[in-house]
Amino acid sequence: MRPRGGERKVGRDGKGRFVEYENAHIYFHPATGAHAIPHGGLFEAYAERKWETGELGFPVRDFTKLADGAVMAFQGGVLYRKDGKDHHVVKGVIGQRWALEGYEKGPLGWPTSDEISNGTGGKRQAFEHGVLEWDPSGAVKKIGDAAKDLTLVNAAGIPLAVEAVDLIAA
Secondary structure, three states: OOEOOOOEEEOOOOOEEEEEEOOEEEEEEOOOEEEEEEOOOHHHHHHHOOHHHOOOOOEOOOOEEEOOEEEEEEOOEEEEEEOOOOEEEEOHHHHHHHHHHOHHHOOOOOEOOOOEEOOOOOEEEEEOOEEEEEEOOEEEEEEHHHHHOOOOEOOOOOEHHHOOEEEEOO
């Protein structure tokens, strides 16, 4: 594997470096070490997020190929890409809660969105089988269609969403 050019300085502090190769870019920063970001999904997702100057910053671990996707940790979050799907970043309290659930193998499955504002000062992120929502008072776990559709009710007429929500302290 030969480089496609020389080492280039990058990053806000000018201490970072990268070298482009045919199948990956290798990024280095003294605070995080050297890590290859493979082409074919993860690097392109990283580029869309403005590389090291964007929200993700420099990589902090090598990428991992999963059974049906790939993952790579950065200073500002963890980038997930399920095969054939869009990439999404998981971070903060929502990321911590998702980790406790078992990541993509847990009941929530893969992320299907990035964090967005929930309209009340907190954040919300969608997953294949539910939603995690955070606000300064704690995280709320919502699983399944009942948590998404308030028209689904039990025999007493109470929305099933009430039963599908677990409150978790932040």
